Amino acid sequence: MPDLSGEAPLPEEQGAPSIAEQVSQVPTSPGCYLWKDAKGEVIYVGKAKNLRSRMFQYVNLTDDRAKIPLMMQVVRGFDYVVVESEHEALVLERNLIEQYHPYFNVDFKDDKSYPCIAITESDVFPAIKYTRERHRKGTRYFGPYTDARAARETIDTLRKAVPVCIASCAEWKRTRRYLEAHPDDAAVANIVLAKQGRPCFDSHVGRGPGVCCGQITTVDYAENIRQVEQFLAGRRGEIIGELKEQMAEAAANLEFERAGRLKRRIEVISGLDDRQQVTFPTSVNIDLIGIYREETISCACVFVVREGRTIRTSEFILNKGMDVDEDELVEGFVKRYYDETADIPAEVDVTVDLPDAELLGEWLSEKRGHVCHLHRPMRGEKSHLLELASRNARHALMRYMVRTGYADDRTNQALLQLESALALDAPPLRIECFDISTLHGAFTVASMVVFTNGRPDKSQYRRFKIRTELDEANDFVSMQEVLGRRYSPERMADERFAATAPDLLVVDGGKPQLTAAMTQLAELGLDIPVCGLAKSDEEVFVPWDETPVVLPSGSASLYLIKQVRDESHRFAITFHRELRTKAQSVSILDEVEGVGPKRRKAIMRHFGSLKRLRAATPEQIAEVKGVPEQVARDVWETLRAWEGEAAEVAERAAGAEGPAAAND
Structure with a gap:
């Protein structure tokens, strides 16, 4: 953590150019800049279309973000990297933040890795696994999940629906080693493994496809893997349709045992969908990101909606809160989250208008391989769900603060x-x-x-x-x-x-x-x-x-x-307002003929407040002991007349109270 004591910057070394003079020599090309403190540690990484212009905004304090004056007090130097385009600068910025974890950049509160579900696509017989690894070549990742148990339960449910190998299986590992050592046998793997393989426990109970003992060909297994990836990507409707066709075909061929297995798989997937909340009347694939901020900590909640259903929610604690602008916080999270996941939808909805929304959309589209739009919905079902995501983020942050004793540590x-x-x-x-x-x-x-x-x-x-x-x-x-x-x-x-x-x-x-x-x-x-x-x-x-x-x-x-x-x-x-309200109630009743101190006291004791008295009917006021019907009617009419002038009185009071508020 940099020294944030707020002391004046140390004097420049004798003869050394100032920071401003050094920035004046920076090129105007796109790139990334790295601000450093007196120890040479990187405290902030940013990107720019024009490096020199952007860095001068920091030096001259024309950047209006609240953290900039404090940060520039501890800046003693900088580095920069020139790239070809702003898009390359965005990618490089994310990599540099991952490398240095600068204090002033938005990042996850802790540096732990979040679990993912991975498919080892580079293997002859790919397997599914629960992992915290990142970006291993030849592996496709789905997630991240903030609930480890939910990730494991998803794998368990998925294997009931579509038989695939799990990477922790000893027999699958043995098979993998054999095929890596004998790549020429891959084309006839099921024949070779049928002769020398040993069946694992899962293949005995019907949860495994029998790769280890040659019960499935590479073509059929590849079809299972395709269905698994569709499931994890949220395209469950396609899987159910395919399984129904296969079940009908099996029944027509009198393969009733196979048809029964397919029916049970359909029931597993359909049962999972029944537990999901239908969020959209149409089949849409979007992510909705809600944010809740405290002073120096915040939480992002992601609703993952696939085929119109919320298939997953994840909450992430961030290391910045109200000490940075909300658009900077959201943009930092978007970069970090989608840098770690391959599951990118056609649309990402956020709570603020991001200055670099178009650039981020291009980056997400390139990662996805198809167009991805990033924008802020202002009304309708998407806006409602964003508010719901923000409320969930608030509850998640409160749970985190209680669980970790964050509030106590911060108070001390x-x-x-x-x-x-x-x-x-x-x-x-x-x-x-x-x-x-x-x-x-x-x-x-x-x-x-x-x-x-x-x-x-x-x-x-x-x-x-x-x-x-x-x-x-x-x-x-x-x-x-x-x-x-x-x-x-x-x-x-x-x-x-x-x-x-x-x-x-x-x-x-x-x-x-x-x-x-x-x-x-x-x-x-x-x-x-x-x-x-x-x-x-x-x-x-x-x-x-x-x-x-x-x-x-x-x-x-x-x-x-x-x-x-x-x-x-x-x-x-x-x-103050309580005294004013009491004074108003007394003055109003004093205007009514026939209401003296005794009746006024009896009326206020009976109703308890002016608000309740104003809501009463003449008959209800007449129920007060010692108040005649005509007096009750006069009280009611006086209150109605007073309410007719309330708007004007309130306006005058608000205008008069404005200067007084500064004296409160």
């Missing part, structure tokens, strides 16, 4: 990073954050949220009504009041407030809010580490430096402190 990392970045004496195990919410000085409230060991501690949340009379929004005064009340000697000794000072105090806002907090803490004689978090650029203001601290984009520390700030904002807004 965040606390240690905050300790270092904010110069604290110890990790901030208790963090308190305050936020102010107001509407031009009316209904001003404050929230206090507490995070213990990096997690929300809702039993410690508190909310305050600001008592100071304000003619307009004044965060400075409001913040001083709430901190004075929270950290007063009485509250500091109160067990309900944990009877202790926090390890870190966070105020929502920039320098003014931080100054208010420091002033109030100084008056109370308290020495509590404090910082302010501005909304605009996510800058952290600290008392000991005029320059704000900028936590690295996508870092665990930035994610945690934003989570704390957002939670305090949510808690304050909720309380």
